[in-house]
Amino acid sequence: MSELRKEPVLYDSGQSMPYVDSRIYSDEGIFAEEIEKIWKKIWLVTVHESELPEPLDFRTLTIAREPVVIVRGTDNKIRAFRNVCPHRGNLIVRKPAGNLSVAEPSGNANYMTCMFHAWQYDCFGRCVDIPRMKQGYQDRLRKEDISLEALPCEVKHGGFVWLSLNKNVEPLAEFTGEAFDIMKVELDTEPLDIFHYHKAIIPSNYKLWHDTNSEFYHDYMHYFNRATSMMQKGYFERQYTAFPNGHCTVGSMEVKYEAYQGAKERPLSFPGMPRNGWKMVDLFPGATYNIRGSSLRVDTTTPIGPNLVMIEFRGLGLKRDTPEERAQRIRDHNTIWGPFGRNLHEDLLGITGQGVAMRPGTEPRQVLHGRHENNSIHDEIGMRHFYAEWQRRMGRSPSDPMRELSLAAE
C-alpha cells in the first residue's frame, strides 16, 4: 500500500464518461479514512524556509489534526516536532511564529516552554528542564526519555519545508520523483523569499480545491484568464504531464497581460522562466506550485472536515530582489492572487458553490471528469490522475466509494 508508483496511472471508472461519486467530498467516514490513510502517511509541503530565517525561529501548524512545531536550530538546521508536551498533553508553542529567544512567563528564553507546568525543550527537541523533577518523580523519570517526537523533515523544492507524520515514510525524492523537473531551475537556482501569506477557510472539501488547481477548463469563470490566456496563441497547446504518486504538471505559454485593461506585461521573472510564462506543479494530495512570470504562488490545504478546508496562500520572489523589484512582484501577484485579486475570489466562489451542492447529507451525484483533449489544457487528466492515486491509497473506487475494494493497493 505504501509502496510508491513507478509509472503514472489514470483513474478510469470503467465508463465512457469517467466520473466520481460526490460522497468522496461529503462522507464523514471517508474523510476520517483519508486522514489516516493519506494525510498521516505521506509527505506534505508546509512553510517556506524564509519564514524561519534566524536560529531559534519557529512556525507552528496542524497536520491531520496533529499540532506540529518547526524550529530552526542553533546549528541552522530546520527540524519538526510534535508540538505536544509529553507531560499532560498540552500544546507547547502557541504562537503562529516567533523566536525562542523571547522569554515566556512560564519559562526562560531559548527554549520551547509548556506554559502549563513549565517543562522546557530545546531546539533539538530535548527536554532540558522539569521543575522539581527529583522531588516528584525521584528516579522514575529521565529527561532523556521524554524528548519531543521528531518528524521526518526536509527542506526542498524551492526551500519549502516538507514534513510527514509517518516515521517510516519513503524518501521525499522518491515521492516527488520527476514532478519538479519542469520548475527545477526556477525554484532551485537561487534562494526564494516569501512576501505574501493569507489563508481562507471555505465550506468545501479539500479535494475540490485541488481539482480546481488541476483543471483549466474553469478559465471560463475568469475574465482575466480568458482575455490574457485563452484568447492568446499557445493556450490550447499547454500540456498536462502526469507523474507517479498523483502529481502532475502544466506546461508554459506566454501570457498577454496587457490584454486585460489596466494590467501590464510582467518584465520580472525567475531564473530559467520564459518572460510572462506560466507553469504549474500539482502535488498529491493538496498542494500546488504556480509560477506566473514574476511571482510564485504556493497553495497548501489543511482538511478540517468533509465540508471544510483551510487553504494557505503564499507568494514568493527572489531573495535578491531590489525593493523596486519586490514591489512589482507584489503588485503582479495581488492583481489576480491576493484576497482582493481578480482570480482568487472567483476560484473560491467556485468551490464554495460545490460545497453547497455536495455538502454532507446531499444525494450522491456523479461528478464528471471526462474531458479528453490529448492531455492539453482543457483535458481533465489532472483530476483523473489524482483519483487514481486516491483509489490506490484509499482502497476505494472514487466512483463507488462506499464499497471497499478487495485489494487495497489495486
Place this chain on the structure above:
Amino acid sequence: MGMNETAASRAEAVRNAIYRACLFLDDGKFKEWLTLCAADFSYRIKTYSPEIRKEMTWYEQDWSGLSKAIEMLPLHNTDHGRLTRHATVYEVSLDPSGSEASATTSFVCYRTMLDGINAHLDAGETQLFLIGKYHDRFRFGAEGPLFTERTVYLDTRRLDKGTHYPI
C-alpha cells in the same frame, strides 16, 4: 474667520469627506467615490502577518488603476454581497501649512449576503467581514479636501472568499 475657526471647519470638512466616501462605497458608487479623490490619489490595502512576520501589501492602485479596475467589475464573477462600513474618525491633523491634512478612522465592514454561500439559507444574513483603520491624506482645494492617499490597514487577515470591491 479666525485661525482656529478655519482649522475647525477644515477638520470638519475632512470628517465629512471620509463619511461621504463611506456612503459612496456602501452604495457601490465607486465612480462617485473617485470624485472625492485627487488625480494623484494612491490607494493600498495593507496588513501585518504574524505568520511570516512581515508587512504585506494586498492591493495597490493609483487613481487611473482604480478607475480601470472598477470599470472591469461587471466582467467578473462575485458573490454580490453588500459591504457596509461603520466608521468613526478618531483623529484629524492639519499640516502647519494648512493646505493638507491627515486623518485616522477606525472602521468595521459588514457583509450582507445575497448569494454568498447558499442563497436560500443565507441571503439577508449579515456577517462581520473585516475590521481595520483608514489612514488618509487630504489636500485642500477650492472645493474642499480631496483624498490624495488612503491606506486601509487591516486587523482581519482571514478574509476567506475575499472580494473584488474597494474597502
